[in-house]
Structure formats: C-alpha cells, structure tokens
Amino acid sequence: KKLKRSARLVEMTQYLLSRPHTLISLTAFAERYQSAKSSISEDLAIIKEVFEDEGVGELHTLAGAAGGVRFVPKVRKDIALGKIVDICRELEQPDRLLPGGYLYMTDLLGVPGMMQEVGRMFASAFANRNIDVIMTVETKGIPLAHATAHYLNLPVVIVRRDHKVTEGSAVSINYVSGSTKRIQTMSLARRALKEESRVLIIDDFMKAGGTIQGMVDLLHEFRALVAGVGVFVESGEIESDERLLHDYVSLARLTEVDLKSRHITVQPGNFFHNQ
Numbered sequence: 001k002k003l004k005r006s007a008r009l010v011e012m013t014q015y016l017l018s019r020p021h022t023l024i025s026l027t028a029f030a031e032r033y034q035s036a037k038s039s040i041s042e043d044l045a046i047i048k049e050v051f052e053d054e055g056v057g058e059l060h061t062l063a064g065a066a067g068g069v070r071f072v073p074k075v076r077k078d079i080a081l082g083k084i085v086d087i088c089r090e091l092e093q094p095d096r097l098l099p100g101g102y103l104y105m106t107d108l109l110g111v112p113g114m115m116q117e118v119g120r121m122f123a124s125a126f127a128n129r130n131i132d133v134i135m136t137v138e139t140k141g142i143p144l145a146h147a148t149a150h151y152l153n154l155p156v157v158i159v160r161r162d163h164k165v166t167e168g169s170a171v172s173i174n175y176v177s178g179s180t181k182r183i184q185t186m187s188l189a190r191r192a193l194k195e196e197s198r199v200l201i202i203d204d205f206m207k208a209g210g211t212i213q214g215m216v217d218l219l220h221e222f223r224a225l226v227a228g229v230g231v232f233v234e235s236g237e238i239e240s241d242e243r244l245l246h247d248y249v250s251l252a253r254l255t256e257v258d259l260k261s262r263h264i265t266v267q268p269g270n271f272f273h274n275q
C-alpha cells in the first residue's frame with residue numbers, strides 16, 4: 001500500500017541504514033514507494049541532512065542513469081572520541097595486564113555493541129578507500145573484522161595459524177610475532193583471495209607488528225594489495241622506528257605499562273590525532 005510521506009521517510013531511513021555502501025537507484029526507491037522520483041529526491045535530501053547533523057554518516061548521490069544514492073557510515077570524531085575514552089578507561093583495569101605487556105581484551109571482543117561501535121569507526125576511517133575484502137588472522141581479530149566488514153559491506157577472509165585440511169590447497173608463510181619472539185606460521189587457502197584484491201587488514205592488537213607484517217607478506221604471495229591497516233589497540237612501548245609497519249590506523253594506544261605497580265595507561269589512538 002502507498003505510505004504517507006512521514007511513514008515513507010521512516011521506511012527509507014531503515015532501508016538505507018541496513019544497506020551501508022550499497023548503491024540504490026532512485027528508480028528502485030520510486031517503484032518501492034510508488035512515488036515520483038522528485039518526491040524521493042526531496043525525501044533523500046531530508047534524510048541526508050539529518051544523517052550528517054546527527055553523525056550517522058553520509059548519503060552520496062551518484063547522478064545519471066546508473067546513478068542512485070549510497071549510505072556511507074561515518075562517525076563524528078567528537079562522538080567517537082567519547083566512546084574511545086570510555087573503552088580506554090575500561091582497558092586500564094589493572095587486572096587486564098598480561099605477561100609480555102599484553103592486555104586481556106577477550107571480554108570486550110565479546111560485547112556486540114562495542115564491536116559495532118569499533119566497526120563503525122574503522123568503516124569511517126577507511127570509507128573512501130577502494131577495498132574489496134577485509135582480512136584478519138584468527139582468533140581475536142575475527143569479531144573486529146566482521147563488525148568493520150558489516151559497515152563497509154565487504155566479505156571477510158580469515159588467515160589460519162597453521163594449515164588445516166578443511167582449507168584445501170593453501171599458501172603458508174612464517175613470521176615472528178614480536179611479542180612472543182616465536183617463529184609462527186600463518187596460512188590462507190589459495191581459493192580465498194583473488195589476485196589484485198585490495199585488502200583492508202584488521203586486528204585487535206599490534207605490538208611489534210610482526211603479525212600484521214606477516215599478513216602483508218601473505219598478501220604479496222597472492223599478488224593482492226594492502227588497501228589499509230586498522231588495529232583496535234597498538235602497544236606504545238614499541239618505538240615507531242623499531243616497528244615493522246608504519247602506515248596503520250589505531251583506535252587506542254597502550255602508552256604506559258608498569259608491571260610492578262600494575263599501572264596501565266591507554267589513550268586514544270592515531271585515528272583521533274588528525275582531528
């Protein structure tokens with residue numbers, strides 16, 4: 001049945017929010033709501049204004065026959081900063097400190113609402129990069145990769161820690177996870193990634209960067225490209241020149257770890273620096 005204008009606005013908003021980074025033609029909207037394209041355009045202008053004022057995201061309009069509108073999730077830095085500060089306070093709980101300067105984060109990775117917020121921040125940080133797939137390494141990176149992939153409307157590829165018979169023919173590389181100074185193996189099924197794919201790497205924690213660098217080396221084996229790197233928390237203990245990898249976005253930074261006093265300081269990451 002034909003909706004009245006106010007109901008149509010509500011329905012269109014819900015439709016757009018549930019289809020991030022998806023181009024929807026004006027014709028499709030006009031047919032769906034049995035309305036003139038001019039009315040749909042007016043509705044979209046209202047939704048666009050509210051989305052941008054409220055920090056929900058942007059509505060990009062593509063003109064022309066194959067045109068339409070695309071909802072691009074974006075966070076307002078001031079709102080995101082407030083959320084990250086709360087997460088930093090949570091991460092500073094002394095009993096989160098683990099040997100090797102790690103933080104226990106598995107509980108946070110199990111909170112869907114927080115993963116959604118972090119996913120939206122990563123999706124906002126990388127909204128304008130041309131990305132084909134999100135990659136992470138098992139295990140703790142998985143919820144972050146999926147949350148980010150939802151808001152970027154992209155598939156997720158999960159790198160295994162060692163070869164699994166259930167993955168078929170695979171490419172394996174060795175790497176040193178700086179934290180453990182151990183040679184480790186990561187492996188990805190040959191069929192999982194097409195050549196020339198533009199890949200966004202997401203992980204939960206970066207210390208020496210060996211794990212991320214391992215994924216970069218793996219992508220090289222697939223002749224795929226690194227479109228970006230996002231880490232939830234970076235360890236500030238590593239001086240940047242020691243770090244294997246420099247071009248990344250972090251949401252939080254572990255700046256101080258005192259094993260004796262068990263004092264931890266976690267601050268907003270470089271996502272917030274270029275305010």
Ligand SMILES: O=P(O)(O)OC[C@H]1C[C@H](OP(=O)(O)OP(=O)(O)O)[C@H](O)[C@@H]1O
Nearest residue numbers: 138139140177178179207208209210211
């Ligand atoms: O920067 P690096 O020095 O390489 O360290 C960061 C790695 C190590 C740790 O993974 P693990 O806890 O080893 O593995 P899992 O994610 O399966 O818990 C973390 O999740 C990152 O992937």
